[in-house]
Amino acid sequence: MANTAFSVEGRKALVTGGASGIGATTAGILRDLGADVVLSDVNADGLDSRSAELGNCPTFLCDVSDEPQVEGMVKAAAAALGGLDIVVNSAGLVDEVKYALERDMEPWQRVMDVNFKGTLQVCRAAARIMVPQKRGAIVNVASVNGPGGWPRRTAYGPSKAAVIAVTKELACEWGEHGVRVNAVGPGYIATPMVQGLIDVGKVDTERLSNRTPLGRLGTPEEVGQSIAFLASDWASYISGETLFVDGGWMAYGGAGDVKTF
Numbered sequence: 001m002a003n004t005a006f007s008v009e010g011r012k013a014l015v016t017g018g019a020s021g022i023g024a025t026t027a028g029i030l031r032d033l034g035a036d037v038v039l040s041d042v043n044a045d046g047l048d049s050r051s052a053e054l055g056n057c058p059t060f061l062c063d064v065s066d067e068p069q070v071e072g073m074v075k076a077a078a079a080a081l082g083g084l085d086i087v088v089n090s091a092g093l094v095d096e097v098k099y100a101l102e103r104d105m106e107p108w109q110r111v112m113d114v115n116f117k118g119t120l121q122v123c124r125a126a127a128r129i130m131v132p133q134k135r136g137a138i139v140n141v142a143s144v145n146g147p148g149g150w151p152r153r154t155a156y157g158p159s160k161a162a163v164i165a166v167t168k169e170l171a172c173e174w175g176e177h178g179v180r181v182n183a184v185g186p187g188y189i190a191t192p193m194v195q196g197l198i199d200v201g202k203v204d205t206e207r208l209s210n211r212t213p214l215g216r217l218g219t220p221e222e223v224g225q226s227i228a229f230l231a232s233d234w235a236s237y238i239s240g241e242t243l244f245v246d247g248g249w250m251a252y253g254g255a256g257d258v259k260t261f
């Protein structure tokens with residue numbers, strides 16, 4: 001008999017990147033669906049204000065690129081929650097937007113360390129709890145820039161391609177222990193990250209909308225709902241998957257404007 005009640009009622013959920021954008025919104029959605037939620041981020045002020053909005057949920061300052069910090073944070077989060085059922089890896093950085101031949105490798109390494117290594121490190125720390133308990137759902141946040149090539153994003157795109165790849169690896173390793181690992185691949189979503197790029201002229205909203213079959217940018221809520229689905233029992237037979245939440249971006253292979261090509 002089908003499970004007709006979509007819910008994460010009573011689940012214990014940790015959201016990284018929870019101070020802003022997709023992470024902050026996802027935490028609210030999980031909470032509204034009945035989960036107990038804690039937030040982690042490097043942004044202390046952002047954590048405080050989002051926690052206040054969510055009824056003073058516990059927060060943990062942590063740079064996901066630093067493994068000892070991650071190990072301590074995940075243990076502390078699980079202790080505060082009284083368990084760990086769901087982890088959402090939304091912490092992430094944008095790229096410098098420089099050509100490969102002109103960029104420095106230090107900022108390149110930083111993007112890889114936060115977006116890829118950070119995601120893997122949080123997955124590992126979570127699995128140390130989830131594998132022995134034989135239960136858990138992890139949702140990583142990748143991007144359409146993982147499978148797609150963008151000029152001047154030689155760190156961001158590869159970091160997200162690696163997130164998609166490692167999501168599959170970990171799903172294969174931990175599936176027998178009842179731990180599912182999936183990802184979402186957002187297109188362009190109206191978050192502070194993208195607003196920052198719009199403000200400095202590195203993103204043109206109109207061109208992006210014209211390139212997107214649904215004709216607009218996405219909202220953090222639309223990504224958060226897909227994350228909640230993948231974290232819930234409704235996705236109980238889905239693992240290793242990346243669900244693109246992109247308004248059809250990945251489906252379009254034309255010459256630049258959906259309406260004319």
Ligand SMILES: NC(=O)c1ccc[n+]([C@@H]2O[C@H](COP(=O)([O-])OP(=O)(O)OC[C@H]3O[C@@H](n4cnc5c(N)ncnc54)[C@H](O)[C@@H]3O)[C@@H](O)[C@H]2O)c1
Binds near residue numbers: 023043143
């Ligand atoms: N907004 C989009 O269009 C879009 C598209 C595809 C993928 N994504 C991905 O979605 C995720 C969330 O992005 P967003 O748009 O909500 O951006 P955002 O900037 O609003 O949120 C990202 C959060 O990650 C935190 N963070 C950054 N470095 C960190 C670190 N080292 N350790 C812990 N936390 C750190 C930031 O402080 C911030 O709160 C990112 O992984 C991003 O790459 C976003």
